[in-house]
Amino acid sequence: MTNLRRKHTAQFKAKVALEAIKEERTSIQIASQYGVHSTQVRAWKKKALDALEVIFSNGIKNEAKKKDELIENLFNQIGQLKLEKDFLKKKMGLLSQNPF
Numbered sequence: 001m002t003n004l005r006r007k008h009t010a011q012f013k014a015k016v017a018l019e020a021i022k023e024e025r026t027s028i029q030i031a032s033q034y035g036v037h038s039t040q041v042r043a044w045k046k047k048a049l050d051a052l053e054v055i056f057s058n059g060i061k062n063e064a065k066k067k068d069e070l071i072e073n074l075f076n077q078i079g080q081l082k083l084e085k086d087f088l089k090k091k092m093g094l095l096s097q098n099p100f
Helices: 009-020 027-036 038-058 060-094
Strands: none
Touching: 009 027, 009 038, 027 038
């Protein structure tokens, strides 16, 4: 007897989680309808509710802003290091011999 893991799409998980959030039926009834385990239904419901909190707390915008700042800072560091490398090569007389 083989136990194969089934992979569910995000759309399917959202549908089941939304059904569980509505609380019109128990998680066991929902699990029976969609062919998943009731524990999985509760887990998807919890994950969906946690994600809602992040969405409404502007967490996504803050994370994107931090990521953009990090990228900008790293590009600045790369530029500074390249400038210093070229300066040192020029002072050592290596720039005229090898362009790379």
